[in-house]
Amino acid sequence: MKKLKYSSLFQFPVLIGALLLGVYLQRSGLIDGMLFYWEDVVYLTKQHIQLTLISGSLAIIVGLPLGTILSRPRFIKMSEWAMQGLNIGTTIPTLAILALSMSLLGIGFVPSVFGLFIASLLPIVRNTYTGLLGVPAHLKESASGIGMSAGQMLLRVEIPNATYVIFAGIRTALAINVGTVPLAFLIGGGGLGELIFTGIDLFDTEMMLAGALMTALLAITVDILVAGCAFLMVPRGVNPSRA
């Protein structure tokens, strides 16, 4: 509770600052300039959200089981290599991943989704794996001590204890995803990158900002949504933010 009190002190100047910024932008005509592209912004934002949702959910659907399987004792030898591979994969720039995806699948929506899927897969698998391995040994021992099978142990002890770390991975993945979607424009995938890149090419600041601000807004929204999910879905006993 103490923390909250402090933050309310900070909120006031921030709000005043935001108001002044808004007034300045309105006066400078930037807002009108950006609204000129409103139709484009709406159309492209839809495409942007589509790309993020499809590639992000695919990455979650594939990444969670993959990370879980790799954390099982049976695969521990293989998983060392797999994690090394994933770690190296994470260092590849997302633009390069998109370019590779283009050389495999051509151009347009499908390769963009595939490239984004690969780029978001890595943090999810990694966090699922480390989260599950990080469950304290004494908890696992107690679980087997009271006669739980391996499956029960995974579902009732390991996963609940690892959810917080897993969610952190999903959050990172989706933030990277939203921020990478603009690059999908380059391989014909659409999204807000159209406004950003055309704005850069034509030296049209309003067009560029219309795309960039919307992208930033989306990234923040996605982050808040995932954080909200984590807050609600991670069990109270192992949730640092609800302790």
Added chain:
Amino acid sequence: MKTLKKLASVATLAISMTFGGVAAAETIVVGGKNFTEQQLLTSMTAQYLRAKGYDVDTRAGMGSAVLRSAQENGQVDVYWEYTGTGLIVYNGVKERFGRQEGYEKVRELDMEKGLVWLQPSDANNTYALAMQASEAKAMGIKTLSDMAAAINGGKELVLASNAEWYAREDGFRPFSKAYGFKLPRDQIKRMDSGLTYTALKEGEVDLALVFATDGRIPAFDFVILEDDQNFFPDYAITPVVRQETLDKNPELDEQLNKLSGLLDNAVMSRLNAEVDVKREDIAEVTRNFLEQNDLI
């Protein structure tokens, strides 16, 4: 104390290097846009001027408007611009001119801004819409009017455009108005300049925005739809130099005009194809070209 001395000597060195650089001969900055032909022209001009004894810096790969502002601000000294772009995009000229009148008009307008259009080459790198030869034949489309009629007749044609053309004053919106057709948003795919060719070749789109001098048009068996309403102006490739740069380097205009005199559509198309189709290195292609013409 030792470290202080070291620091002092490093600082002196740094400062002397910074100001020493300014005192030396002025470098000429050669700019270029973000597609193959421009990369070729930038590389060609840089190598040619270096052989003539200039210090040359290159700034390649910018969008048209950015490059133009850079030149107006003096950050770029010379680059190759297209007459149509100079007229319509930078000077907002609405009416259409013939080849020579257009050149004279843009030369006159840009003179006031301290930019000099030298001798135009014979290469006309106009925008064009291309189709796969087989598909165009099957649909009986030869001209852009045929295309507009097909679209208005309910044919669902998908167009690949680059970022810039979609939003330019000589770009998609005025173009579709001139030919009297409308394409829904989801039938226009925007992508990087070089990819429209791939998209058309792979059959992902039916129409692609292309540059007339691109070597991939014959190589991939595309046909260019005839601009029967004369919507597109002439886009003669011309070296544009800042007046200040010319004043400082009195021989520069003659040297660049010599280069400009060697370029025409056949030459540009061949050089573009060597890079885009045969995958040869840009610097090598331009060096060979300069050597063949005894310029270096």
